[in-house]
Amino acid sequence: MASEWFKFLQSAQKMCLIQGNRRKIHYTFNDGQEMCEEYDLKNDLLLVRKWKKKGKLGGEGSWDFEVGEDLQGPQKAVLTEGLTESSSNPIFLRKDSAKSFQWRIRNLPYPIETYEVKVNTDDRTIIIRTSNKKYYKKFSVPDLDRCKLDLDQTSIETAHANNTLIVSYKKPSEILTLESMLQKEFRKMKSTKDGDVEMCNPS
Numbered sequence: 001m002a003s004e005w006f007k008f009l010q011s012a013q014k015m016c017l018i019q020g021n022r023r024k025i026h027y028t029f030n031d032g033q034e035m036c037e038e039y040d041l042k043n044d045l046l047l048v049r050k051w052k053k054k055g056k057l058g059g060e061g062s063w064d065f066e067v068g069e070d071l072q073g074p075q076k077a078v079l080t081e082g083l084t085e086s087s088s089n090p091i092f093l094r095k096d097s098a099k100s101f102q103w104r105i106r107n108l109p110y111p112i113e114t115y116e117v118k119v120n121t122d123d124r125t126i127i128i129r130t131s132n133k134k135y136y137k138k139f140s141v142p143d144l145d146r147c148k149l150d151l152d153q154t155s156i157e158t159a160h161a162n163n164t165l166i167v168s169y170k171k172p173s174e175i176l177t178l179e180s181m182l183q184k185e186f187r188k189m190k191s192t193k194d195g196d197v198e199m200c201n202p203s
Contacts, residue, residue: 002175021041025038025039033053036063043098046067046179048067049066050063066094068095100170102168104165105137105165110130110132111160114130115128115165118153120138124141124144124151128165143175147178149174155169157170
């Protein structure tokens with residue numbers, strides 16, 4: 001349930017940083033996992049959520065982006081591999097709106113009627129496929145999994161513009177309530193000046 005996830009976040013050790021127009025929250029959980037979130041201070045919109053697990057041999061793991069994108073990723077690839085992915089390949093990323101989870105797949109030039117977006121209830125995923133068999137993607141919605149909420153086909157909407165397929169999933173009321181509760185928690189934290197870091201004790 002959403003309340004269980006809320007309590008789990010409350011119990012984590014948190015570091016808070018307000019930088020520019022973003023509120024950044026760093027969570028450290030008892031199992032060693034870390035999560036970082038970034039919110040727009042003007043509208044409380046989630047811009048970034050990324051996770052880090054301990055490495056297999058106990059070393060530092062790498063950040064895995066759940067929301068937003070790693071803007072340094074391609075740059076790192078150039079430095080370490082000497083090459084980058086083709087700029088024409090489809091790029092899948094999540095950028096939410098206030099009322100919906102939203103995924104954008106860039107570099108998909110096909111018309112809107114080419115795409116089929118379906119919920120797979122067997123493994124709690126959403127599947128995107130094209131009638132021309134040029135693109136296939138299966139992905140989960142971690143927010144719903146964490147709160148033990150079922151996927152609903154009627155919550156999905158699609159749009160296509162500028163070679164980008166946009167898949168939106170209307171947030172259930174439980175998620176909207178959870179997000180509101182979290183923002184209230186964030187506002188209880190003392191305001192910090194740009195660049196200052198504040199430790200936040202578990203509630």
